[in-house]
Amino acid sequence: MEEWEESGPEVVKRFMYVNRRAPYGTIYALECLEVVLIAAAFDQDVSVVFLDDGVCQLKKNQDTTAIGMKNFSRTYGALDDYDVEKIYVEKESLEARGLTADDLVIPVEVIAADDLRDVMAQQDVVISS
Amino acid sequence: MAYECNGATIEADEEGYILDISLWNTDLAGLIAEAENIEMGxxxxxxxxxxxxxxxxxxxxxxxxxxxxxxxxxxxxxxxxxxxxxxxxxxxxxxxxxxxxxxxxxxxxx
Amino acid sequence: MNSMLHLINKSPFERTALDSCLRVAKAGSSILLIEDGVYAALKNAAHAIKISTRMEDFSFYVLGPDVAARGLGDTPLIEGITVVDYEGFVDLVAEHEVTQSWL
Structure with missing residues (x-):
């Protein structure tokens, strides 16, 4: 499979992953992150959106020691290595939770719903979780 | 499968990836490399x-x-x-x- | 012995568990926020008023390990909510006659 990756894909589609769930309480956030990394490893055009409670996935200073789960917030830092550079956080969701871009583990593009809908409309595949 | 390393049994999946990352040590790494036919330099x-x-x-x-x-x-x-x-x-x-x-x-x- | 301990483990943004609990629970009850329920304790969030206006009716608690896991250890929580650890969780269950989980 690694040899195949070297040769590059035949078709590149625009994949958008929409994260709407908080981390840890359910498995959705972690599963979606894994799917994003897999899609990106296959040289697809990947963008990631954090919406609703999904913005909580990116909150800084997560410490999961006491709950005995893997702190996967650190993995978002590897998105750049996977060439996932289009990372959007919906402004309205952030504000509703009293958070700002400074509270997040990675640099993101904070985007209002009005603009997000245009970005969403340009995708070939949109997967929400 | 499993690796026998310094008297301990380290569990691994069917492809040889160890299941508990915290049990890793350099001796074990040498054993896994051997199983992969790699001489570690x-x-x-x-x-x-x-x-x-x-x-x-x-x-x-x-x-x-x-x-x-x-x-x-x-x-x-x-x-x-x-x-x-x-x-x-x-x-x-x-x-x-x-x-x-x-x-x-x-x-x-x- | 207090009457009832209510456990909320769902985010107030996506589920109605907290709203229903606040509407139905008898004054004097205790409410413990755990797992994704801890987001209800965010002081600067839009919904903070749901809890801050009911401080006289209920005793509010939030589970510290779940707060820390979600990176909220450094984030202002609503004043008057008591942070408890797992032992405190057990104590709360023991101190109340009935525990209700709002799943």
Missing amino acids: DDHWEVVNFLRNYYDEYQIAPAVRVLTKAVKRSLGPEKGNSKYLYELFPYGPAKQACKIAGLPKPTGCI
């Missing part, structure tokens, strides 16, 4: 240690393309290329080196 250890640091920071084992890119960034272009890494780990630098480093199968490798 300084260059191999450099990549294995690089992967362990990467996992420590990002909590994932990177796919081969990502590993190559990250190695290039840290260790320079003469090491951050497929040829160099495949020479060290002929069956796939990410897969084999991750296994030896005690990490899970790389994310993005199906």
Whole structure:
């Protein structure tokens, strides 16, 4: 499979992953992150959106020691290595939770719903979780 | 499957990736490398240690393309290329080196 | 012995568990926020008023390990909510006659 990756894909589609769930309480956030990394490893055009409670996935200073789960917030830092550079956080969701871009583990593009809908409309595949 | 290392039994999955990353040590790495027909030299250890640091920071084992890119960034272009890494780990630098480093199968490798 | 301990483990943004609990629970009850329920304790969030206006009716608690896991250890929580650890969780269960989980 690694040899195949070297040769590059035949078709590149625009994949958008929409994260709407908080981390840890359910498995959705972690599963979606894994799917994003897999899609990106296959040289697809990947963008990631954090919406609703999904913005909580990116909150800084997560410490999961006491709950005995893997702190996967650190993995978002590897998105750049996977060439996932289009990372959007919906402004309205952030504000509703009293958070700002400074509270997040990675640099993101904070985007209002009005603009997000245009970005969403340009995708070939949109997967929400 | 499992590895017998210094009197301890270390459980691994059917492909040889150990199940509990905290049980890793350099002796075990040597054993896994042996099973992969790899004789560990300084260059191999450099990549294995690089992967362990990467996992420590990002909590994932990177796919081969990502590993190559990250190695290039840290260790320079003469090491951050497929040829160099495949020479060290002929069956796939990410897969084999991750296994030896005690990490899970790389994310993005199906 | 207090009457009832209510456990909320769902985010107030996506589920109605907290709203229903606040509407139905008898004054004097205790409410413990756990798992994704801890987001209800965010002081600067839009919904903070749901809890801050009911401080006289209920005793509010939030589970510290779940707060820390979600990176909220450094984030202002609504004043008057008591942070408890797992032992405190057990104590609360023991101190109340009935525990209700709002799943």
